[in-house]
Amino acid sequence: MKRCMLVMVLITAVMGLQTTLRAAVGCDLNDPDRDVARLFPGSSGYKTLYVSIDKKGEGSLLREIEKRLGDKFQGLYETIDVPYTIYEIYQGKEKIGYIHGVNQKGQYGGIQVFLSLDLEGNIRSFYFQKLTSRAAKELRNPEFAKQFKGLNLLDFYPYDVVSGKGKTPNKVDAIINPAPKADFDFRAALRATKKNLILMDEFVLGNRYIKYFKSE
């Protein structure tokens, strides 16, 4: 009994030594084979990569990303060690694009927003994987997703994720909420998209959009 108590105390001590407020809530495609074929017709395969802010740049990178987002990373879905799953899409041995999803706090738990991007970081398609919302049917409507096609991080920079409005006229303001009763989830989707684009710019696009970012 004493030994067992000692074991438990030591386990707790090890945990205490290493515990920081970190999380590891990843976001994988439910069925990568099917989703890749659907989002990139003509592709022949994909490679799965895991990237996290703490491994790439630690606290300074997190602060940089928050600055570009215009909001703090908070909660279980946005800690520094979240393993972001990036799918590199191939046609033969040639890379033709990316798929990347992020978790975002929705009205009823987490939602998952996936983007497929071309090699320049333009959105080819947008879709919700996980979405528990009273307006799920309207938000999953392909007409809603179509509004994101062709946008990139340059279009999302003026969008303020805190107020839900553009600081200057921008294309994101033109995206119509198909379900006004689900405004929380609509704004969560826009925040998730901006976050997704910033992370992709940092992780795989070589920060090609950072020159357009205007810090206040």
Added chain:
Amino acid sequence: MIYKALLTGMLCYMLIPDLSHGGDHLLYFEAQGISGYSQREDEVIFYSRSQEDVMQKPSLGFDYLQRLSHQSGDFGAVAIQARVAYDDDNFEFQLYNAYLKLKHKSTDIWLGHNRPALGLSSYFDSHGLVLSTLAMNHFGFDRDWGIGVFRNFLWGDAGISLTTGSGMPLHFKGNYLFSIRVSRGILNQENYNSGFSLSYGKLLDTMGYHLMEDETEPFAITGVDFTYLWNQFENRFEIMAGKNRAQNSFAFFYRFGINLLNEGRLKFEAQPVYLKMGAEHTCEISMGSAFIVSGDVTVRTMYHFDYPGDDHKIIFQLYYYRKV
């Protein structure tokens, strides 16, 4: 012995981060403390179900996933998930995931220790949880040794497995288990999944790593399971019926859960289970809570009552799971 094992585990944990810097794998460290009180035993206990079962006991472990790729994409994965658990003044090595998965077109083929294609436990991950499923009540196995095939479809998924029917340990005494499960609905997208399972074979009677009998016993079970998520509510339901260990058997399972607070940090669950094997009837009522303190730390509690065992148990778990 205890101190050496513990020291080894701690050293491994300290060293692991230095080994993990690539982008094609995930590695998690896991630690848990379990304690509780059993009215029947009239003492403090350090397990959630029973001394013979593997889950849950105070333990240190890891969870590793390695993607296998070539120049034009992924072709498979290797998964290893293991623990060293404290077991009645001894340390027990427990291997959960230990499989190689290869992709052929859109089909996954796995070989090793994985989830057989039977019922709710074929996809519902109970690895860190204290409430138990039917697979932990002798209706199937949470993990088993063998080979399996799995494929997703637009309407759901299907899986087939041929395993040893021995669960955690690997034995060859004429034992085998053939299972097939077909389901409709994609849980991550459509918030529901309903499955139909058939399973047939000759099983060895094992509890955790303990082989209870040398002789195999026939097993022929049909099952249906259903999971439905709605707003902050979760419902999991399963029925199994047929021959289990040569006896007419029936099992019923229902788990209701509600997620509260921001990001579902607090969860309450309630679960009735009814089991019938031959003339033996068992009823279990479990109620639990889980509070996510941080992304790495979860505190769980459980109250459990079973009849006719007439045991009231209260269990506390401190669970730590961190990416390294």
